[in-house]
Amino acid sequence: MKLEATGLDVAHGRTQVLFDVSLTFEEGASTCVLGRNGAGKTSLMNAVMGILPVRSGSVTLDGRELAGTPPWERVRAGLGYAPQERTGFGGMSVLENLRVVLEARPGAKRSDVDEVLDLFPRLKPFLKRPVAFLSGGQRQQLAIARALLTKPRLLLLDEPTEGIQPSIVAEIEEAILALRDRDGIGLLIAEQYVEMALRMSDRYVVLEAGHVVAAGATADMDHEAAGRLLAI
Numbered sequence: 061m062k063l064e065a066t067g068l069d070v071a072h073g074r075t076q077v078l079f080d081v082s083l084t085f086e087e088g089a090s091t092c093v094l095g096r097n098g099a100g101k102t103s104l105m106n107a108v109m110g111i112l113p114v115r116s117g118s119v120t121l122d123g124r125e126l127a128g129t130p131p132w133e134r135v136r137a138g139l140g141y142a143p144q145e146r147t148g149f150g151g152m153s154v155l156e157n158l159r160v161v162l163e164a165r166p167g168a169k170r171s172d173v174d175e176v177l178d179l180f181p182r183l184k185p186f187l188k189r190p191v192a193f194l195s196g197g198q199r200q201q202l203a204i205a206r207a208l209l210t211k212p213r214l215l216l217l218d219e220p221t222e223g224i225q226p227s228i229v230a231e232i233e234e235a236i237l238a239l240r241d242r243d244g245i246g247l248l249i250a251e252q253y254v255e256m257a258l259r260m261s262d263r264y265v266v267l268e269a270g271h272v273v274a275a276g277a278t279a280d281m282d283h284e285a286a287g288r289l290l291a292i
């Protein structure tokens with residue numbers, strides 16, 4: 061499965077936040093979207109998911125135009141999303157939050173929950189705990205676990221390590237790499253931490269004020285130039 065975004069213009073009301081943005085990602089590979097606060101990473105993810113309408117440009121999945129299709133159809137078509145807010149139902153337990161997603165998918169099995177928990181074993185002792193009491197790292201793990209229960213082939217992760225303690229960041233990185241290498245899931249990862257994003261990605265796109273200012277294969281990246289683009 062391959063997603064291609066081409067020439068996206070996106071606005072919040074009257075304020076345009078993405079200008080002619082293009083990128084691709086596909087199964088078994090990963091693309092990172094780098095950029096400072098406010099560069100447009102979240103807007104791009106939301107546009108790909110159909111949460112934010114695009115003014116012009118196209119988003120295609122295996123060549124099929126997604127314009128006008130709602131987010132739930134995109135999820136059904138194979139896109140998964142762990143948004144930056146890492147929300148869930150705060151008053152419900154971890155297990156209930158997983159069940160809500162699981163039960164919404166026809167053909168889901170209880171063992172699907174065990175599978176995602178094997179990826180994030182740290183969540184296992186907390187299954188009965190309300191989500192509101194989880195740490196940032198646990199919430200991020202839950203957000204990815206919930207997205208995985210929709211059985212995506214392509215997964216969007218919005219700043220999965222932001223504000224999370226380093227030991228948990230390493231676990232999340234390991235899980236993300238396992239998804240790509242073991243399960244062949246395609247990844248689109250928005251990140252401010254360049255080194256980690258590059259370790260996880262085959263391709264990169266740098267956004268600045270809504271424009272793609274650099275893009276290519278991570279193996280060929282000019283780290284110094286990228287560092288300058290991303291410096292505060």
Ligand SMILES: Nc1ncnc2c1ncn2[C@@H]1O[C@H](COP(=O)(O)OP(=O)(O)OP(=O)(O)O)[C@@H](O)[C@H]1O
Pocket residue numbers: 072073075077095096097098099100101102103104144
């Ligand atoms: N709901 C909104 N209404 C108006 N402007 C918005 C809205 N959400 C974001 N913006 C603006 O759009 C621009 C891009 O924001 P976006 O959240 O996409 O960037 P980002 O790269 O994800 O930043 P961050 O790292 O802070 O999440 C910013 O200038 C932001 O202020």
